[in-house]
Amino acid sequence: MRCAIVGDGLAGLTAYATLRHGGIEAGEIAVFGEDPDPAAAWRARASAIRQRRMRSESDGHVAPTSFPGLAVREAVRRRRLGPVLRSVADRYNPTVTDFLEHVAEVRERTGWDASHRAARVERISPVDDGFEVDGHGRFAHVLVAPGHPGLVRPDALDGDPRVVHAYEPHGHDGRVAIVGAGMAAATEWLNALAAGAAVVSVRRRPPERRPLNLPRPLFTRRGLAAYHATPAPARAGLLRSWLSPSYPPGRAWDEPVEAARGAGRFSEVSIGTNGASADALLEALEGVDQVVCATGFRRGFRHDPLLARLAAETGLETYEDWIVLAPDATVPALTDERRTLALAGVPAQWAFPAADTLAGAKYAARRFLDRVRRCPTP
Numbered sequence: 610m611r612c613a614i615v616g617d618g619l620a621g622l623t624a625y626a627t628l629r630h631g632g633i634e635a636g637e638i639a640v641f642g643e644d645p646d647p648a649a650a651w652r653a654r655a656s657a658i659r660q661r662r663m664r665s666e667s668d669g670h671v672a673p674t675s676f677p678g679l680a681v682r683e684a685v686r687r688r689r690l691g692p693v694l695r696s697v698a699d700r701y702n703p704t705v706t707d708f709l710e711h712v713a714e715v716r717e718r719t720g721w722d723a724s725h726r727a728a729r730v731e732r733i734s735p736v737d738d739g740f741e742v743d744g745h746g747r748f749a750h751v752l753v754a755p756g757h758p759g760l761v762r763p764d765a766l767d768g769d770p771r772v773v774h775a776y777e778p779h780g781h782d783g784r785v786a787i788v789g790a791g792m793a794a795a796t797e798w799l800n801a802l803a804a805g806a807a808v809v810s811v812r813r814r815p816p817e818r819r820p821l822n823l824p825r826p827l828f829t830r831r832g833l834a835a836y837h838a839t840p841a842p843a844r845a846g847l848l849r850s851w852l853s854p855s856y857p858p859g860r861a862w863d864e865p866v867e868a869a870r871g872a873g874r875f876s877e878v879s880i881g882t883n884g885a886s887a888d889a890l891l892e893a894l895e896g897v898d899q900v901v902c903a904t905g906f907r908r909g910f911r912h913d914p915l916l917a918r919l920a921a922e923t924g925l926e927t928y929e930d931w932i933v934l935a936p937d938a939t940v941p942a943l944t945d946e947r948r949t950l951a952l953a954g955v956p957a958q959w960a961f962p963a964a965d966t967l968a969g970a971k972y973a974a975r976r977f978l979d980r981v982r983r984c985p986t987p
């Protein structure tokens with residue numbers, strides 16, 4: 610068969626829609642994963658933190674072409690120019706409801722369900738002219754989009770019954786400590802305050818404030834070219850610095866927090882980044898009724914069994930937490946004029962620092978399609 614997409618989430622759907630738009634038939638693509646709803650993983654997490662609006666902007670969608678973005682779609686639907694004008698000024702963030710409707714529409718329109726195969730892939734092995742995917746057959750081109758490899762919870766909190774992860778269903782009660790300082794943490798401050806709780810924000814360092822989860826130049830051709838020209842050690846350093854917590858600026862975030870601070874319902878504790886921080890964390894949590902860990906996901910390909918195995922069995926080049934990729938998100942040692950192995954989503958950060966965004970999913974998907982088209986049909 611021609612193409613396999615391993616991972617059936619939003620990056621998988623973006624790749625599928627891009628291939629279909631590029632003329633690849635549904636019967637030439639197999640998508641592997643356990644849930645045919647491509648928004649299943651995302652919806653559960655967004656719903657746990659009660660996310661109402663996307664952090665991404667009009668182009669944060671899963672369709673193959675950038676235009677029309679979600680702002681244009683909303684403008685047409687509501688017969689108002691407002692969304693487009695806000696989008697031009699980088700001040701448009703679609704609602705989660707609109708985004709999920711759009712995902713459902715792309716799922717339906719592209720024929721995704723016909724290509725979906727309910728299976729988790731444990732192993733991908735290079736063979737002549739392609740890859741064997743775990744007993745499911747041989748594919749010339751494989752894109753691996755497995756998402757994040759599990760949630761992070763500080764070890765010091767093991768067994769503590771007060772603890773819940775922000776991306777798991779929960780309410781808020783009493784005095785709530787929210788550990789972390791990124792978008793999920795900031796969303797949870799507002800959720801807990803709205804539920805009448807008092808909030809203690811526990812963080813290693815003060816969060817950065819920026820509209821997108823990475824600096825805007827990294828979404829541009831020029832910014833990316835500079836990144837791709839950076840040697841490995843400096844590149845890893847840059848990635849680490851960009852992955853530190855951030856949430857958007859704006860009064861909607863600040864006003865409820867400042868009002869609660871004035872009323873004695875919001876406070877901050879900095880636990881520092883050194884080895885003593887486990888003790889500092891436990892001390893910060895004394896007297897709280899609930900602990901919400903807005904501490905995100907495990908980092909690095911070694912936490913993903915499929916990628917860890919692939920890297921070990923094929924001796925892939927890696928650097929610290931990352932699989933080293935070509936700028937087009939392909940694995941150089943396993944990609945040539947006849948076959949392609951590409952990564953999408955968070956494991957593709959070496960090629961595109963904002964790989965774990967919808968823009969990143971599109972970046973990998975488009976380059977994957979280019980490769981597939983350039984190769985002779987098997």
Ligand SMILES: Cc1cc2nc3c(=O)[nH]c(=O)nc-3n(C[C@H](O)[C@H](O)[C@H](O)COP(=O)(O)OP(=O)(O)OC[C@H]3O[C@@H](n4cnc5c(N)ncnc54)[C@H](O)[C@@H]3O)c2cc1C
Nearest residue numbers: 616617618619620642650663664665730755756954966967
């Ligand atoms: C709460 C939240 C809000 C976000 N908001 C935004 C936003 O506003 N804008 C934006 O651009 N980005 C946002 N993101 C980031 C990003 O868009 C999402 O994380 C998105 O879900 C990433 O898509 P993905 O396909 O890489 O991972 P997922 O959607 O998690 O999908 C991965 C899928 O692959 C499956 N899988 C894993 N391993 C295998 C295997 N071995 N075999 C078969 N299947 C496998 C998993 O079961 C899962 O279904 C947000 C993320 C979160 C958590």
